[in-house]
Amino acid sequence: MTTSPSSDVLLSVLDTAPVWKGSTATDSLRNTVRLARAVDRLGYHRFWLAEHHNMTALSTSSPAVLAGQVAAATRRLRVGAGGVMLPNHPPLVAAEQFGTLAALHPGRIDLGVGRAPGTDPLTARALRRQAGPAGGTDFPAQVKELLSYFAPPGADTGRNGSDGRIPTAGPRPVPAVRAVRAVPANEHFVPVWVLGSSDYSARLAAVLGLPFAYAHHFSPHGTLAALDTYRTRFQPSPYLSEPYCLVSVFAAVADDDRRGRQLSEPLRAITAQSLRGLDPLFPSVEEAAGFELSAEERTVVDALYGAQVFGGPETARRRIAELVETTGADEVMVVSAIQDHDERVRSYELLAQVTGRVPALVAARA
Known part of the structure; x- marks a missing residue:
């Protein structure tokens, strides 16, 4: 077992703008922009916004809009959606939105x-304006349509090419002649990732030759199988020459294990409440500490959060190292739900310090 994460593994952030009792979604969204500025200074690689609707405790309902604010407020971070739930949106609209972002933040x-x-x-029916089931059976076709709207890799200026950590393979695709063009997406290449928590998404990412992001933070027990499927079935494409994957993980890092564990209690409490069919705001650490879970709830919560990263610096270093060694991830994307903004920033700071990412990333980007 390695004693520290590989220096080749990048650290990134996934944010859901959690909403706390006594606060508002507006406060949370403004804190998201503040957090992005902080982790940009700390040298994190990318900052993604999730998409959730009609959920009291999560305020990232418009990832494209919020991504624009985050990109404008930061200097180095790659910014994007983690992700756009494509069955909710016409691929043309998603391409136009992110093509616009790419034009403004190449x-x-x-x-x-x-x-x-x-x-x-x-809510899914309200988003999609249809009365049928909220299925994703046409998702592969939607992804292919989305890809067709963007310029091929490297087709525009060097600033707008591939990620830098994601090598492209030739030959480049020839854009189809389309009656409908996504302006200005047709002038910019935007890396498209497949997100998922199952073998289905892993297979799709593999066959299309796209990077894959696995949601370890809410489906930790399927991580290894999905990543194995992705790597085994991967087919080189104009977008990616070899597999590239990240895993997302919940983390709360404090000066000692006791406080790090305390910071995880709101997540445990809100998960148990959701199992009861409730839709609460995040409770404070103090309120969560007094929340009693049933035996069944405790089993579910322990299985989920036992696979995450909560504790002091040494525990965090060890858990991240274990995650990287076990999964072989190229990148770790951290999700946090910590009420106090300064304490939340401190968690990301400690994690960057113990993994050695701050000097490596800042030096690489200077």
Whole structure:
């Protein structure tokens, strides 16, 4: 077992703008922009926004809009969606939105796409303006259509080419002659990622030759199987010459294990409440500490959060190292739900320090 994460593994951030009791979604969204500025200074690689709808505790309902604000407020970060739930949106609209972001922030925009609705069935129907089931059976066709709207890799200026950590393979695709063009996406290449928590998404990313982001933070027990499927079935493409994957993980890092564990209690409490069919705001650490879980809830919560990163610096270093060695991930994307903004920034700072990412990333980008 290695004692520290590989220096080749990047650290990134996934944010859901969690909403706390006594606060508002507006406060959370403004704190998201503040957090992005902080992790940009700390040397994190990318900053993605999730898509959730009609969920009281999560305020990232418009990832494209929020990504624009984050990109404008930062200097180095790659910014994008983690992701756009593509069945909720016409691929043309997603291409136009992220093509616009790429025009304004060249070389810094990503687009992760998923097939889940990111909400309940009633809200999914409202988003899609249809009465049928909220399925994702046409997701592969949607992804292919989305890809067709963007310029091929390297077709525009060097600033707008591939990620830099994601090598492209030749030959470049020839854009189809389309009656409908996504302006200005047709002038910019935006890396498209497939997001998922199952073998289905892993297979799709592999056959299309796209980078894959696995949601370890809410489906940790399928991580190894999905990544193995992705790597085994991967087919080189004009977008990617070899497999590239990241895993997302919940983390709360404090000065000692006791406080790090305390910072995880709101996540445990809100998960148990969601199992009861409730839709609460995030409770404080103090309130969460007094929340009693049933035996069944405890089993579910422990299975989920036992695979995450909560603790002091040494525990965090060890857990990240284990995650990287076990999964072989090229990148680790960290999700946090910490009420106090300064304490949340401190968590990301400690994680960057113990993994050695701050000097490596800042030096590489200077």
